Amino acid sequence: MSTKYTLGIDIGSTASKCIILKDGKEIIGKSLIDVGAGTSGPQRAIDEVLRDAGKTLDDMTYILATGYGRNALMNLACKQMSELSCHAKGAAFLFHNVHTVIDIGGQDVKVLHIENGVMVNFQMNDKCAAGTGRFLDVMARVLEVKVADLAKLGAMSTHRVAISSTCTVFAESEVISQLSMGTDKCDIIEGIHHSIANRVTGLVRRVGVLPDIVMTGGVAQNFGVVKALEEELGQKIHTSPLTQYVGALGAALLAYQETIEE
């Protein structure tokens, strides 16, 4: 039987990610471009993953697109699926005992209940930036720090302040108010992490807190948010170095599944 290469493309609102799998098991290429749907990001991510794997599009047996911008790739992809199914698949591949996936992306939050590697229930946030990557972007800008530095700075907090507003706009006002009072930025950042955790916890409890819990999406790179969520939920949360690629990985796995079913 010949080798099958499958390409998973995850076009999010703020980033484009690709994974190429060999026979549905081995990752032979990956790419991540920090711009998403409606930009040059998707094409650049595809070019880069092919380069990384040393392959061409013609080598791909099946291509599956997912994410917010999935419909824009229908001229290239054989099929598109929701990012929820792809995150479920990708998380189950990386963590065999996963029952709950918390995916915090650029502009939404999703919580998935997984049984035997298959999504059986889910919750999504309302049409609101609170608790998402966008929330962190806004706060980092107000605090004049890089998003990538938030976790490190939050870890230095000694007296965390409460950011009680769930609305991004009102929370921004709260942060400005704290800054004007001379509150340490690290304490504010730790408050922001807990504000996100608090918001997301409500969503997780609606689905059910079922270990193992895996966090995916870009915000999972922020260990301050992960720690805050662990405290709120009273459970260990698993993350992966591939956290931003989980949707693309799931897409590549589902693509491989399609080749078998075909």
Added chain:
Amino acid sequence: METIINEFKEIAANPKKQLAMYKKQGKKIIGVLPYYAPEELVFAAGMVPFGVWGSNNKNISRAKEYCATFYCTIAQLSLEMLLDGSLDDLSGIITPTICDTLRPMSQNIRVAMGDKMPVIFLAHPQNRATSYGLKFSVNQYTNVKKELEKITGKEITDADILESIKIYNASRKARREFVKLASEHCDVIKPTVRSAVLKAAFFMLKDEYTAKLEELNQKLAALPICKWHGKKIVTSGIIYDNPVLLAALEDNDIAIAADDVAYESRAFRIDAPEDIDPMMALAKQFANIDCDVLLYDAESAKNNRGEFVAKMVKDSGAKGLILFMQQFCDPEEMEYPYLKKALEAAHIPHIKIGIDQQMHDFGQAKTAIQAFAESL
């Protein structure tokens, strides 16, 4: 069949054109806000009842002067249309007051309309099935009748009302039949078509509408029942008539087996008796509506409504339920935990999608619908 469907689609998409047509015919048209106004009285008066349930094509602007931001968009956009001239062809409007938004809205509309058109206030009783509840309804309906008589300039007789009740019962029956046929022939009656056919009822005289619908029903009944390979669901909520949202169901091969929607089946589940005093018959029709989030249930602890909807899903052969939750709809929001409990007890998967009539980007809703379809 395609011709009839296209006619319904055209009417559903262009209510203003329909309004202008009736006006040109010299008819008086009465706006009817949600929920459960005795439209039969308008028809009996020889006027056209015209449903006013907001709009998917307008932005709230002038209504902001009257409304708090937490009023549902259906109410706000209905007032917007009254203010921006879209409904200037109306000769009056009936404002029922069943929910906490519609109650103050009835007064906002009264103030906003001033001398522009009569605003007919209607309060339904909480205890609608008791003798005093029925009497209250009859009193209220009598007030509505008197106001309509002032507009039309003629008396509405018992015979007129009875005739109207018969026409409305026939219409309700035809719509119930259509809902059943739409499920059996979901390859033809896709969600956008189903919605358009049911929506057109709000903008047409019921005898004209029913004749057309009965013709469509006959043609559908003559078709072989379709073998549907997609998913079938039940829908719930107040209204979900945005074509983009409905197309998302079609894109994911989702058909509608039945509905628990205020704008659809909840509006025609129950007929009025034809063998008693016609005003009491209208009161009884309202009293006999049950398992409805908007209506008081003295036995709410039994969760009859939740179990009613769960049974509807099972009986219709649907695999799950999508609840289209209207933003700021308190009755629907407060009822949701009980519906969720009943659905979970019956092992029925469901999702809740927040919507309003100001939504233009359906990206998140489309993702939720697709993920739900993939998980069924």
